[in-house]
Amino acid sequence: MWRLARQGSNSWEVEVKGQSTLDISTTFVKLDPNSGFDYEMTAKPIAGENATVIVRIPSSENIGTVDNLILTDPEGSELARHGGMTQVASRADSLVYRITFPLPAKAFQMATEGTDKAGNQFLRLRPKTIVPGPDNPLKLAVTVDIPLLITGSLYINEQLAVPFLVINKGAAGSTVTVTVRDDQNFVKTTTSLEYMLQPGQNTLGQFSLHAGSTVGVTSTVTVSASASAAADDDFQYDTVIVTTEERVVRKEDNTIPVCNITAVTGSCDVTMLDPCMCSQYNWSGTAEIQDDGFGLYLVTASVNTTGTFRHDPFSVGYNGTISATIA
Structure with missing residues (x-):
């Protein structure tokens, strides 16, 4: 804890710097029901829903305890405090924790609180601001889910279907516009689709990727969804990375020697x-x-x-x- 007292009427500018080996990262993840593993979320989290965060501390030799994940607004005021983090397997020289909590309806930052081995308290704030959607229950919240739906590989001179799921989690019906883009122009069909969804309604859609004749070309495909009943900045997106490969037809030998x-x-x-x-x-x-x-x-x-x-x-x-x- 630092305390600075100014005496006199002169104007001061104070700069405080710190240097530490303690680094903490926080990542939103989602459970893949097919593999049972967590993968990093790329879509915007939805306010009011439960979110899972992985807290990683790459150098743990001075860590005593990791106690709380604290949510603050961008001005630093505390919004929520969540304890009971579960430690998961990691390298011997690092610590990894998992915690699930409900997301607030407003923009927030995340800080990790704990103590070092000497009993001193530490607090590490990640400056990135998370803006969940929607921040108004009357707006339309949409989600796009690709990683759990896309299957198969993108073979050269062939096409791959990219299915997606759109859900209206808001309180009003609205037209949802779903668009897709990629940085290698693999999307050759319609790049924008519209759906009229009532509250709680969902629908499946699909785009197609057409690979060229070159093996090893990687493209990032982004699918985004926006609703007419939502604000301009209230949209959802998700991404998937695909790489072209050659289809290898493996023959089977069913003849017994x-x-x-x-x-x-x-x-x-x-x-x-x-x-x-x-x-x-x-x-x-x-x-x-x-x-x-x-x-x-x-x-x-x-x-x-x-x-x-x-x-x-x-x-x-x-x-x-x-x-x-x-x-």
Whole structure:
């Protein structure tokens, strides 16, 4: 804590600087129900809904406790204080926490509060201002969800469907305009669609991406939605990154290799398979081996040190017949 007292009537300008190894980052994430993992949110969060934040501290040697996530308005006044952060697995020299809380209806910043190992309190404020939407319940809130809907890869000389979900979470019906853009001009079809949605109503839409003939081209696709009943700055968006790749058609080999026994000398019954007894008996055999599918890859036999296994030489993929001998 710093305290500065001015004595006299002169005008002062005071600048305070600090230097510390303690750095804290906060990231909004969303759970992917398919994989069970969190991914970073790119869409604007919705006021009143529960949001999940990951708090990361890359250097933790001086950290004692991490206690609260504090929400403040842009002027620094506290809006909410959330404790009970859950620590999740991370590297040995770092700390990662997860916390879920309801979003306020107004713009806010996030600060992390805790103590160091000496018991001193620390407070780290992230200067980025989060503006949830909507800040008025009469406005129309729209969400665009891509990561949970898009499937498949963008293959060269082919097209990929980009489905999206639009939800009216406001209290009034409105026309919602959904637009898509990308930085490689993969979007060749309609780039803007309109939907009339009543409160609580949702609809599915779709755009198409058309890849060129070059492998490894990466494009960021952004889908945004705005509502006629909302303010100009009340919109939602989401992004997905796609990279062109070549479609590889992998053939399946359903043909089983064939091993035909052509001759056996001597005998080998169950009693002779006893490791303590088998060396007292001699037997040998020959076989013909063939594969009509992708061809032969490897030929082996389970023989011990007292036996030998030989086969004709062949190259991988050979479709002819080879002879093999065990003695």
